[in-house]
Amino acid sequence: MPETLFDKIWNAHRVAERADGRELIYIDRHVLHELHAPHAFEVLAKQQRPVRRPDLTFSAQDHTVSTQPGRTDDTNPSGAAFIKAMREGSRRNGIKVFDLGDPDQGISHVVAPELGMVLPGATHAVPDSHASTVGGLGALAFGVGTTELGHILATQVIAMKRPKSMLIRLEGRLAPHVTAKDAALRIIAEIGVAGARGHVVEYAGSATRAMPMEQRMTLCNLNIEMGGRSGFVAPDDSTFQWIARRPFAPQDAMWDRALAHWKTLKTDGGARFDRELVLDCNDLEPQITWGTDPGQVLGISGRVPDPSGAADASKRTAMESALSYMGLEPGMTLAGLPVHRVFIGSCTNARLPDLQTAADVVRGRKVAPGVVAMVVPGSSRVKREAEAAGLDRVFRDAGFFWGESGCSMCAGGNGDRGEPGERIVSTTNRNFENRQGPKVRTHLVSPATAAASAIAGRIADVRQL
Amino acid sequence: MQPFSSHTGIAVPLLKDDINTDQVAPVQAMREMKPDYKKMLFMRARAEDKDFVLNQPQFADPGILVTGQNFGAGSSREAAVWGMLANNIKVIVAKSFADIYRENCLQNGLLPVVLDAADQDAFIARVVAANGAAPFSVDLTTQTISGPGGPDIRFDIPAADRMRLLEGLDDIGLTLKHDTEIKTWEQRMAVAQPWLQAAEDSRASV
Numbered sequence: 001m002p003e004t005l006f007d008k009i010w011n012a013h014r015v016a017e018r019a020d021g022r023e024l025i026y027i028d029r030h031v032l033h034e035l036h037a038p039h040a041f042e043v044l045a046k047q048q049r050p051v052r053r054p055d056l057t058f059s060a061q062d063h064t065v066s067t068q069p070g071r072t073d074d075t076n077p078s079g080a081a082f083i084k085a086m087r088e089g090s091r092r093n094g095i096k097v098f099d100l101g102d103p104d105q106g107i108s109h110v111v112a113p114e115l116g117m118v119l120p121g122a123t124h125a126v127p128d129s130h131a132s133t134v135g136g137l138g139a140l141a142f143g144v145g146t147t148e149l150g151h152i153l154a155t156q157v158i159a160m161k162r163p164k165s166m167l168i169r170l171e172g173r174l175a176p177h178v179t180a181k182d183a184a185l186r187i188i189a190e191i192g193v194a195g196a197r198g199h200v201v202e203y204a205g206s207a208t209r210a211m212p213m214e215q216r217m218t219l220c221n222l223n224i225e226m227g228g229r230s231g232f233v234a235p236d237d238s239t240f241q242w243i244a245r246r247p248f249a250p251q252d253a254m255w256d257r258a259l260a261h262w263k264t265l266k267t268d269g270g271a272r273f274d275r276e277l278v279l280d281c282n283d284l285e286p287q288i289t290w291g292t293d294p295g296q297v298l299g300i301s302g303r304v305p306d307p308s309g310a311a312d313a314s315k316r317t318a319m320e321s322a323l324s325y326m327g328l329e330p331g332m333t334l335a336g337l338p339v340h341r342v343f344i345g346s347c348t349n350a351r352l353p354d355l356q357t358a359a360d361v362v363r364g365r366k367v368a369p370g371v372v373a374m375v376v377p378g379s380s381r382v383k384r385e386a387e388a389a390g391l392d393r394v395f396r397d398a399g400f401f402w403g404e405s406g407c408s409m410c411a412g413g414n415g416d417r418g419e420p421g422e423r424i425v426s427t428t429n430r431n432f433e434n435r436q437g438p439k440v441r442t443h444l445v446s447p448a449t450a451a452a453s454a455i456a457g458r459i460a461d462v463r464q465l
Numbered sequence: 466m467q468p469f470s471s472h473t474g475i476a477v478p479l480l481k482d483d484i485n486t487d488q489v490a491p492v493q494a495m496r497e498m499k500p501d502y503k504k505m506l507f508m509r510a511r512a513e514d515k516d517f518v519l520n521q522p523q524f525a526d527p528g529i530l531v532t533g534q535n536f537g538a539g540s541s542r543e544a545a546v547w548g549m550l551a552n553n554i555k556v557i558v559a560k561s562f563a564d565i566y567r568e569n570c571l572q573n574g575l576l577p578v579v580l581d582a583a584d585q586d587a588f589i590a591r592v593v594a595a596n597g598a599a600p601f602s603v604d605l606t607t608q609t610i611s612g613p614g615g616p617d618i619r620f621d622i623p624a625a626d627r628m629r630l631l632e633g634l635d636d637i638g639l640t641l642k643h644d645t646e647i648k649t650w651e652q653r654m655a656v657a658q659p660w661l662q663a664a665e666d667s668r669a670s671v
Contacts, residue, residue, distance in 0.1 A: 024643055024647070036541075058664075078496035081498045115666075119660060119661070128540075145565060146543040148569075151640065154641070155641060194561065229564050314534075432488070433488070
């Protein structure tokens with residue numbers, strides 16, 4: 001019977017079925033971060049349970065770290081305890097930490113792929129909902145809570161009911177200045193913030209195939225914002241080229257063997273998905289969120305919708321509340337609204353090509369007076385490579401802050417945040433109320449749109465800058 | 466994990482869809498390793514909105530949360546479950562749950578209930594009408610909710626989840642019964658796809 005790629009990866013990793021009916025799925029790589037792992041270390045220590053495979057487990061310091069140059073554990077005072085507990089717990093359990101000051105430090109979802117830890121057809125777990133970012137390389141990744149994280153540390157398997165499968169085909173060609181971020185926001189708008197709940201999504205189609213790896217990772221990163229359990233793109237030659245010779249990837253003869261297997265990783269013709277969806281990307285314009293969830297999205301030339309046209313009372317109330325929080329009126333366009341702050345960063349959009357795209361918009365221009373603009377690279381390696389390419393000068397000369405790597409203003413776990421009432425244009429993944437600071441109004445966009453808005457001092461259509 | 470068999474308490478109507486874990490447990494409240502989970506629950510809404518349901522005196526001692534679609538969307542933070550338990554909320558009746566949040570509930574002995582679509586609105590109406598004056602009881606052994614304003618309501622839950630909650634099973638212990646199979650899988654994979662069973666830094670050998 002023809003199988004989907006999800007079927008193949010799931011079946012290959014299925015270890016057993018537990019007495020309660022859950023299937024045990026082996027986790028090939030487990031990447032932790034300091035906001036949640038210390039708690040799990042403590043629980044395991046109390047239960048006197050060892051970490052089963054410290055050699056397949058890695059620790060990142062990302063959520064609470066300061067982005068200030070010359071940072072230490074204590075630069076963000078509320079992060080220090082987490083950072084130290086992570087270091088200590090990882091050491092005690094024999095887990096490698098990509099610590100502050102390490103050349104490989106950065107956001108877990110950026111570091112794991114760039115080091116070659118992410119392999120096609122492999123399974124991953126991260127105690128973070130954006131785990132499926134690495135699906136861009138053809139890995140099956142699950143975001144988990146703290147107790148599940150402890151379970152994986154102790155057993156190296158996750159106990160799950162098999163999710164359903166969904167195929168999303170992005171067809172056509174993305175226009176210039178239109179990116180995976182815009183396509184992903186449009187999909188969420190179409191199917192809603194719970195539209196992929198209970199499903200593992202395979203992204204396919206000509207527009208997906210044409211995306212470089214970093215964009216595929218952006219696409220898969222946002223999978224959770226429509227409720228998806230995981231999301232991935234089947235690997236192809238450009239995937240293999242991207243992974244080749246990265247430090248933790250198989251090398252030499254082992255590479256050849258792995259490659260031969262990876263070339264078999266595709267959905268069979270005629271395989272059945274529980275749900276299928278197609279998005280025509282040819283006419284897609286840059287997208288922007290207007291509301292307080294990632295499904296409240298407009299094309300940059302579109303108009304804010306009127307709640308009176310909502311599908312039901314609950315949607316209407318949610319729209320009214322979002323409009324009020326965001327300080328918007330139905331029928332208005334977002335382009336032209338004054339902006340207080342611009343953030344370019346996060347696991348969604350802080351890989352090198354994201355920064356290059358933004359720098360191309362910024363080069364030779366200045367951030368508008370009164371706008372606070374920040375760039376926070378996704379990893380220390382991205383930062384070094386950007387500096388080698390002179391991108392830091394482009395941003396600094398324009399008036400951007402150029403930070404050390406971490407999650408920063410995405411969740412505000414490190415104290416980076418906006419002031420009440422500010423309107424922020426951000427390349428992150430969640431525009432929830434109060435997420436980037438109390439009463440902060442967040443608009444999610446691509447790096448190009450963020451850069452254009454920083455220059456204009458207003459929400460801008462990058463195509464017109 | 467504490468076994469769950471039944472729970473009786475005041476049912477609190479929080480009738481919105483898509484409530485996310487940033488709302489349930491704001492990251493700003495997670496600045497310490499051992500935060501006050503009781504205070505953390507809906508901290509911002511409780512501080513800023515005097516009409517917020519948990520600020521109303523009749524709901525000062527909650528036991529059951531009743532809410533809309535896609536409850537617990539967003540971040541995987543488990544504090545959004547621990548905050549419920551710290552406030553003695555051991556049952557959430559939602560129209561649907563976000564996947565990771567539902568998992569986190571099951572991991573902590575919090576019962577996530579989704580009623581049949583046909584029963585949802587009637588149950589919500591009863592909770593609103595009761596307005597905290599009398600408690601509801603949720604019994605997992607009989608899979609029923611009882612309380613003021615009408616007959617008992619039956620709910621479905623996957624048998625595996627039900628058993629896990631009723632027995633308060635040690636999840637890791639349950640899995641480690643399959644320790645031999647995990648080992649066998651690892652040995653087999655070390656031969657079939659050895660690159661999966663090793664994650665070594667090739668720079669280290671240079």
